[in-house]
Amino acid sequence: MSAPYLVADGLSVAVDRREVVADVSFSASRGSLIALVGPNGAGKTTLLRALAGLLPSRGGLTVGGASVAALGAREKARTFAYLPQGHLVHWPLPVRDVVALGRYPHGAVDPARLSRADAEAVERAMRVADLEPLAERPVTALSGGEKSRVALARMLAVEAPVVLADEPVASLDPYYQIEVLGLLQRAARAGAVVIVVTHDLGLAARFADRVLVLAAGRLVMDGPPEEALGPGPLADVFRITAFRGGTADQPVIVPWSAV
Numbered sequence: 001m002s003a004p005y006l007v008a009d010g011l012s013v014a015v016d017r018r019e020v021v022a023d024v025s026f027s028a029s030r031g032s033l034i035a036l037v038g039p040n041g042a043g044k045t046t047l048l049r050a051l052a053g054l055l056p057s058r059g060g061l062t063v064g065g066a067s068v069a070a071l072g073a074r075e076k077a078r079t080f081a082y083l084p085q086g087h088l089v090h091w092p093l094p095v096r097d098v099v100a101l102g103r104y105p106h107g108a109v110d111p112a113r114l115s116r117a118d119a120e121a122v123e124r125a126m127r128v129a130d131l132e133p134l135a136e137r138p139v140t141a142l143s144g145g146e147k148s149r150v151a152l153a154r155m156l157a158v159e160a161p162v163v164l165a166d167e168p169v170a171s172l173d174p175y176y177q178i179e180v181l182g183l184l185q186r187a188a189r190a191g192a193v194v195i196v197v198t199h200d201l202g203l204a205a206r207f208a209d210r211v212l213v214l215a216a217g218r219l220v221m222d223g224p225p226e227e228a229l230g231p232g233p234l235a236d237v238f239r240i241t242a243f244r245g246g247t248a249d250q251p252v253i254v255p256w257s258a259v
């Protein structure tokens with residue numbers, strides 16, 4: 001395992017003077033895909049935004065040894081590729097131009113005049129998200145799942161060392177759920193820290209190297225899927241039981257009943 005790249009040390013976030021994320025500590029190395037899971041309202045989105053430096057936080061937060069708070073806006077945007085939940089753009093821009101917005105942190109302000117490096121990054125992201133057939137379509141005329149893939153490609157076009165994706169597969173059909181988590185896993189294997197928020201515990205177990213479980217703002221489990229999504233945490237945190245199968249390396253978890 002390589003050295004930790006993203007390190008949170010006692011990270012806390014207050015929203016409206018209420019502590020929504022409390023004393024979270026973990027470190028993540030490049031090369032790993034981490035699933036961030038927890039019940040509704042646990043603080044996952046808030047934590048993800050704080051990690052990207054988009055929300056003020058207390059405690060330690062470093063990336064590549066540097067304080068996130070000390071990074072300039074453009075450096076932050078090059079370091080953290082952040083995929084928010086849902087929102088894309090409301091203008092009828094062609095898909096390729098929306099993906100090119102991912103190169104903005106690299107200085108590409110005009111999608112019609114990309115440098116060769118920027119254009120290549122855009123094409124790579126379009127290809128992995130299977131968007132080439134939709135390249136000229138206005139993004140507003142796409143289905144929900146297609147828009148999700150455009151948002152994902154825009155995020156991948158940043159080619160950032162840290163990828164933070166908030167529910168990237170929520171509106172995708174099973175084929176693209178598997179495809180998208182597979183491509184995030186490949187982004188991790190290519191050297192990124194990838195943190196994915198998801199409510200799909202089966203996919204988390206299938207794809208994540210490690211699972212962080214957040215409950216009421218606190219990190220209550222941090223471990224491999226088999227352990228972090230074991231019967232105890234599923235009952236205590238998620239209030240469910242699950243069918244379990246597979247192997248320790250490749251657990252299969254199917255949420256089954258409420259407890």
Ligand SMILES: Nc1ncnc2c1ncn2[C@@H]1O[C@H](COP(=O)(O)OP(=O)(O)OP(=O)(O)O)[C@@H](O)[C@H]1O
Pocket residue numbers: 015016020038039040041042043044045046047
């Ligand atoms: N802008 C805000 N103003 C007030 N409260 C907020 C704000 N953003 C989040 N919260 C509160 O912080 C808590 C954590 O919200 P957050 O969106 O981080 O949870 P989550 O785990 O991502 O939830 P979900 O799974 O439902 O998306 C919730 O109680 C929420 O109501």
